[in-house]
Amino acid sequence: MDLFSRSWTALLAAVAATPDEDFDRPSGCAGRLVRDLVCHLVVDAQDVLITLVTPVDAEPTVDAVTYWNLVDPPTGEDPLDALIPRLAAAYGDPGLLKSHLADVGAAAGRAAVLADPAVRVGTRDVVLTVGDYLSAYVLEWTVHHLDLVAHLPSPAGPPVEALAAARGSLEEVAGVVFPGSFSDREALLVGTGRRPPTGAETAALGELAAKLPFVVG
Structure with a gap:
């Protein structure tokens, strides 16, 4: 739960530090x-x-790892995917969106800080503890913090401990282990298809390269 708070606080701070002109x-x-992000x-x-x-009165059906599934890359046909850009544009002034x-x-x-980690909650037709959910x-x-700063010169990136935890989660969800030569940031970017692997990275990945990307949803 502490890592949830640190990663979320860092992401909110990065958004707040993003100049309005960079929202496009x-x-x-x-x-x-x-x-849109x-x-x-x-x-x-x-x-x-x-x-x-x-809260729900039922046994957990998933945990922090099995909450996520590997899904097909988005096609743009999902109604929510199509709604987000229109909703973002409707704000007009980036300051309103940031606010x-x-x-x-x-x-x-x-709410996360105040929540009891042992309480069971329901979402996405599954049940899990608050601790696992967070x-x-x-x-x-x-991953979205990396998305935010991908082409921006100023906001800081995610905390190092969040990068390590996220890499571990992605590896568990996908059932793979990225080479030790990959930094946590590189494993997340390449693993989720945010960028293609370099020639050297492809060689290090071996057979794993053919399985990329791992889209988590």
């Missing part, structure tokens, strides 16, 4: 501008709030 730059998420984070923060106040994320993001952060989101926050 591309993010590291294919087809998404920075403003920030709007997606607003939706994510709302989901966290909803989930933390949705909305700051408010709902801070609320999600406070641990799972370290992967989400870290």
